[in-house]
Amino acid sequence: AQTVTQSQPEMSVQEAETVTLSCTYDTSESNYYLFWYKQPPSRQMILVIRQEAYKQQNATENRFSVNFQKAAKSFSLKISDSQLGDTAMYFCAFMKRSGGGADGLTFGKGTHLIIQP
Amino acid sequence: EPEVTQTPSHQVTQMGQEVILRCVPISNHLYFYWYRQILGQKVEFLVSFYNNEISEKSEIFDDQFSVERPDGSNFTLKIRSTKLEDSAMYFCASSRDRQATNEKLFFGSGTQLSVL
Numbered sequence: 450a451q452t453v454t455q456s457q458p459e460m461s462v463q464e465a466e467t468v469t470l471s472c473t474y475d476t477s478e479s480n481y482y483l484f485w486y487k488q489p490p491s492r493q494m495i496l497v498i499r500q501e502a503y504k505q506q507n508a509t510e511n512r513f514s515v516n517f518q519k520a521a522k523s524f525s526l527k528i529s530d531s532q533l534g535d536t537a538m539y540f541c542a543f544m545k546r547s548g549g550g551a552d553g554l555t556f557g558k559g560t561h562l563i564i565q566p
Numbered sequence: 567e568p569e570v571t572q573t574p575s576h577q578v579t580q581m582g583q584e585v586i587l588r589c590v591p592i593s594n595h596l597y598f599y600w601y602r603q604i605l606g607q608k609v610e611f612l613v614s615f616y617n618n619e620i621s622e623k624s625e626i627f628d629d630q631f632s633v634e635r636p637d638g639s640n641f642t643l644k645i646r647s648t649k650l651e652d653s654a655m656y657f658c659a660s661s662r663d664r665q666a667t668n669e670k671l672f673f674g675s676g677t678q679l680s681v682l
Contacts, residue, residue, distance in 0.1 A: 491675065492603075492675065494657060494673035496671060540608065552614065553612075553613075554601075555611065557608060
């Protein structure tokens with residue numbers, strides 16, 4: 450079974466600052482995917498970024514980037530030039546790459562990110 | 567952008583009653599999922615559904631739960647004999663392909679189930 454750990458229950462930064470959210474995971478799988486999801490107060494889950502474990506290059510999406518360290522099983526999210534709209538819960542998630550079927554995500558407990566004006 | 571629609575947004579039921587949570591996935595999607603989130607806790611995978619059958623299910627998804635795609639557009643989660651601990655936000659999600667490929671997973675806005 451996989452586990453995902455987010456050690457920061459809450460973080461607060463000033464608008465326009467850069468913030469890094471931590472995530473570690475444990476798995477015996479060699480092929481898998483990692484995700485960061487954002488959950489604003491509306492509670493809808495929104496995909497922020499995705500990383501395929503077999504790719505060494507870190508994924509980026511505009512102001513969002515990851516630092517993927519496969520050997521250390523670490524997958525942190527960096528948000529540059531943070532904006533008030535970034536205030537939300539952020540969940541790190543893992544999914545194994547199985548041979549068939551539709552696989553479920555394993556989520557961490559989340560980090561509540563607050564962007565202060 | 568296309569949306570996954572869930573109804574109702576909030577459902578209240580008495581302990582022991584049966585509830586059906588409804589979802590309309592995006593029309594050309596083939597993979598369907600249910601997740602739940604107990605207040606203040608992490609999101610947990612319940613079940614995935616493909617080609618009119620359950621593809622994968624978690625330990626949470628026991629005989630109390632069932633899923634169905636009754637008419638080619640709706641995707642339902644039935645909870646029989648609800649318990650207090652079933653109170654949670656239930657999220658439906660869908661994807662056109664297996665979630666880890668280029669297609670992303672679309673989540674609905676959730677149904678908040680309150681069991682009294």
